Structures are given as structure tokens and as C-alpha cells.
Amino acid sequence: MDAEKKFKVCLVSISLAKGGLERSCAMLSQMLEAKGHEVHLVILNDEVDYPYSGKLFNLGKLKAEKDSMVKRLLRFRKFRNYLKKENFDVIIDHRPKNNFERELFYSKFIYRELNKIYVVHSSKKTEYLTENPSAFSKICQKNLLNVGVSEYIENEILKKEGIDNSITIHNAFDPSWIEEKSEFPQILQNKKYILSYGRLDDSIKDFSFLIKAFSQSKVWENDFHLVILGDGKDKEMLQKLAASKECCDQILFFPFTKKPFEIIKNAHCVTLTSKYEGFPMVLVESLSLGAPVVSLDIISGPSEIVQHQKNGLLIAERSLPLFAEALQKICFDEKLYNEMKANAKPSVAQFSMQAISEKWNQTLQHAIR
Secondary structure, eight states: OOOOOOOEEEEEESOBSSSHHHHHHHHHHHHHHHTTOEEEEEESSSOBOSOOOSEEEEGGGGOOSSOOHHHHHHHHHHHHHHHHHHTOSEEEEOOOOOOHHHHHHIIIIITTTOOEEEEEOOSOHHHHSOSOHHHHHHHHHTSSEEEESSHHIIIIIIGGGTOOSEEEOOOOBOGGGGGOOOOOOGGGTTOEEEEEESOOOHHHHOHHHHHHHHHHHOGGGGTEEEEEEOOOTTHHHHHHHHHTSTTGGGEEEEOOOSOOHHHHHTOSEEEEOOSOOSSOHHHHHHHHTTOOEEEEOOSSSHHHHOOBTTTEEEESSOOHHHHHHHHHHHHHOHHHHHHHHHHHTGGGGGGBHHHHHHHHHHHHHHHOO
């Protein structure tokens, strides 16, 4: 049997902060380095929240307070020179790709004649295939590979756009999170609570739907709280909506934390009400920490993670009465709840860092010649 090759890999991301995409990129750096590859990371904004491995080239630190086109072009030249000087075997690019002209520039200048893999983290086409998917697909067809983080993205988005050099590699969770000791808010001690967390952008995450469903469910009359964890542009609007409800005292907001694991572990359940996702790490993270989930069955992700009434509840349509009923079931059907809680951790074993790092490693072994 041939010895495994070790590669020099460059991961590219907007940042290593705030979101699931950024956490998964940081984790990929750890997984690849653990497999013996030499890892570099390039980030475009100076934001680092998550632990990573390898050498960091932080282009964000070069941004001036008054940025100009000339300064941006100089940064891009530094980026191109870095890639040429380091002579990488492959570039794995996690950036959203929502502007065709910019991606043409990356293809013709930044990445010219370099091996690259694009990772698609969202089921919303215009976020990763630009506003001109048919033209952008021609760029993707020249990539070494294109990786969708869900089977839906691979089969229903990439391959339907003619991007046949595509595979699925799901995002991973870190089993060590279960051991992590992180801060637990005093106010939540001995409270029963339903948790939702993520960036507070209501056009994507639809926390307002969750607040309304929680209000309708009346579970708060039995002393259940709703905890919303995160920051974002819609925080004030969501707080006002919560304040307008009869159950306002039972809805609590907490700021973003790099390590939410203690709050997740102690939740009665975790919810997902997004309008779209790629592969929602909220569900995988929560199940890995033993918390059952209640999720809308949106396209891309939840149905690949949630087994209805086994490790959580999967709600077929965006209906307030149906979601409110699911909250009642997970709060009051003790037998079903205990079964789902017992199944939570084992149900996501295939998404562990060990399993996903092996998949990435084998992919690189076969893709790079």
C-alpha cells in the first residue's frame, strides 16, 4: 500500500469569527494539521474567535481605516504573491461567492494556474454561485473539486448547474466540546430553557418565528424559558418583539460567546427556524452535546441530521401551530424526550472530527496528482 502523501494546504476564509462557516474552516485547519499536512490560513478581515492550527496570514491587518481601491489592489497583490511564493499543493476556499466579477478576478489573477477546491456552505445559490451561476459554473468546472457541505448542495445545486466535479463532505463537530468548561450564566441556574443560537439576522435565521411559536405554545406557563444567544443587526427588533408578548419575562437574550457549550449542554432542547442553511452546525453541535433538537425541515441539512422522534423533531412546514405543538411535545412528553436525549450523541458520530478529517484526507490523496 502506498504511503499517504502530505500536502501544503492553504485555507481561505473571510474571517475565523462569529459564524458556523468560520468555525468549520478553523476546525478544518486543525483536522488537516493532525493528519500531517502543512496548513496555512488566509483571512480577509481581522477577526479571529475560533482556535485554529497552522500559519495565519491576516490580510485584514493590512486594511487602513480609509480604504481605497488602490489599497485593496495592493492587498490582493500581496495575497497573490504569498500564494506563488509558498507554492501550495491546493487552496481550499471557503469564502461566500456572491459577485461574479470579483470571482472572475480571483480566477484570472489571484488563483491563476493554482489547484483549488471551492467549499459551498449555503443552499442559497446567489451566496456561493454568484448572481450568474451558469457563467460561474465554468470557473468551478476547472477547479480540482467543489465540496458541498450537504448532499442537497452537491446534488440539487452544484450538479444541476453542470458542476460534476463535486462531492459532499459534511462539517464536523469536536468531541472534546463535551469536556469544555465554559461560563454558565448565573441567571440560568436551575432553569428549564429552550435554546436557539446564531447570528441575529432575521432574514436568514427567522428568530421572530421562534418567538411567536414559543408564545403560542404556552410552555412558558409551565416555567420553560426561551434563551436566544447571539448578536447581530436584528437584536433590538427581536427584543422589542419579545417584549410585546405575554411571556416576555420568560424570553432571555445573551450575547455571542466563543464557547457556548455549557449553555447548549444544559438546554432542554435546541431549535432551528432558519429560512435556509447549508449544513446547520447548530443541530450537530447540540446533538453532540446531548441536547435533542426541534427543527424546521428546510432544504439542505436538517433531514441529513435529524431523525424524527429519534434524536429530535423535524417539522415539515413553516407553520406556527405545528412548531408550537412540537415545543409542547418536547417539553411535556417525558418518555419521548428521554428516548431522544439518549439517542442524541450517538446519532451524530459520523460527523465527528475524526470521521470528517479522514474523509478530507482521502479526498486530497485522490484529488491531488
